[in-house]
Amino acid sequence: MVDLNTLPRRHYTTGPTPLEHLGDLSMKLGGPQIWIKRDDQLGLTQGGNKTRKLEFLIADALAQGADTLVTAGGVQSNHCRLTLSAARREGLDCHLVLEEDLGPDAKPVPAEAGGNPAEHTGNFLLFDLLGADSVEVHPHGSDLIARAENLAAELKGRGKNPYIIPVGGSNATGALGYVDCAQELLTQFAEVGLDVSSLVTPSGSAGMQAGLIAGLHREGSQIPVLGINVSRTQEVQEHKIVGLVDEVASFLELPPVPRDRSVGLGDYFGTGYGLPTPGMVEAVRLFAETEGILLDPVYTGKAAAGLIDLIRQGRFEANDTVVFIHSGGVPGLYARAGAFA
The missing domain is CATH 3.40.50.1100 (Rossmann fold)
Incomplete structure (x- = not known):
């Protein structure tokens, strides 16, 4: 054990x-x-809860010599907020790949039913305040991990050493x-x-x-x-x-x-x-x-x-x-x- x-x-x-x-x-x-x-x-x-996960994930990233984190989630992702916060704590770059909440065939959610989750509020506001190095918002249903992997490859081409954290750190x-x-x-x-x-x-x-x-x-x-x-x-x-x-x-x-x-x-x-x-x-x-x-x-x-x-x-x-x-x-x-x- x-x-x-x-x-x-x-x-x-x-x-x-x-x-x-x-x-x-x-x-x-x-x-x-x-x-x-x-x-x-x-x-x-x-x-x-993502904080507990990040204690092990960030340690693994640092052990691998990472200087950059790349992760993905929804536009109001708690996981992305906390990953970005950990990056700020550790002096790492952090790039976020986000997905709109609604599918392409869905009607927009009216304000009285919850509002537009991509508005500059909640976690999305905190991404800005915490200074994310980049934030991409993709349509609902996009392959976020594929995009995160492509982004990591692009960053590697620029001389960075990125570490990809999966959705939810799970x-x-x-x-x-x-x-x-x-x-x-x-x-x-x-x-x-x-x-x-x-x-x-x-x-x-x-x-x-x-x-x-x-x-x-x-x-x-x-x-x-x-x-x-x-x-x-x-x-x-x-x-x-x-x-x-x-x-x-x-x-x-x-x-x-x-x-x-x-x-x-x-x-x-x-x-x-x-x-x-x-x-x-x-x-x-x-x-x-x-x-x-x-x-x-x-x-x-x-x-x-x-x-x-x-x-x-x-x-x-x-x-x-x-x-x-x-x-x-x-x-x-x-x-x-x-x-x-």
């Missing part, structure tokens, strides 16, 4: 992120007892951040005396969920990690989760992880990635009104909507303990303010 402490790693957060009991929300929903892991409070600009290296988080969670559960029934997490590029699954498996924990998909059907997303779990387990020289540990529910992403749903709006308002906690509309808002619906369906017992992973992304809330008007 590979020891994480032997691997190259940068550190962007001081200490564990908080684990908080959401007593008022739990009472409002009639149980279970809901706790929240505040990974929105991770280091780098405005925090979020490869085996990035997922190590959440293998480590699994250990952090188990330590916190023991300190508070929690018998946790389930972890509930957003599931997008799947690095966070796959890392948690592999990390808990590594520690011999049977706590299930229930993913709420933000962009794909259950069948497609679970195939993605399983593939990455297997990669991480192989890298860490772990025994095979049972297939049934990888669950991603596809009932809550609505009409598409980043597009508002009534459940998301209700969940964001409910967390804010009961606990003073802001969720983002793309990941945590939809995952919380799934959690709330599962509670109402009776998926959890009143005396269960459920831990919700707040993956951050709050800057994206301001780019879609119209959804809450």
Whole structure:
């Protein structure tokens, strides 16, 4: 078994992120007892789950002598914001390859339904403030990784040494951040005396969920990690989760992880990635009104909507303990303010 402490790693957060009991929300929903892991409070600009991934990815880039980062995502990508922030911290160049949220046949989203995500606000504003070395915006459905690879080749031709980080930082290296988080969670559960029934997490590029699954498996924990998909059907997303779990387990020289540990529910992403749903709006308002906690509309808002619906369906017992992973992304809330008007 590979020891994480032997691997190259940068550190962007001081200490564990908080684990908080959401007593008022739990009472409002009639149980279970809901706790929240505040990974929105991770280091780098405005925090979020990608910070844990970047600690390993940036270390790998530096070990390879990189002087430039190239990565890709949506126009309101939290991953791109945090990659750019890490680049500023490390003195690296950073180039962003972005995708419009809407497909070529889709109608523009009116302001009252969430506004134009490419407006100079939210994460897109932060790309400017953080001084991205270049920002390209391509039509929805473009092959971003192919363009990132071409851009990296162009930069190499100019004498740079680029390092490509995949969408969401979700490869085996990035997922190590959440293998480590699994250990952090188990330590916190023991300190508070929690018998946790389930972890509930957003599931997008799947690095966070796959890392948690592999990390808990590594520690011999049977706590299930229930993913709420933000962009794909259950069948497609679970195939993605399983593939990455297997990669991480192989890298860490772990025994095979049972297939049934990888669950991603596809009932809550609505009409598409980043597009508002009534459940998301209700969940964001409910967390804010009961606990003073802001969720983002793309990941945590939809995952919380799934959690709330599962509670109402009776998926959890009143005396269960459920831990919700707040993956951050709050800057994206301001780019879609119209959804809450």
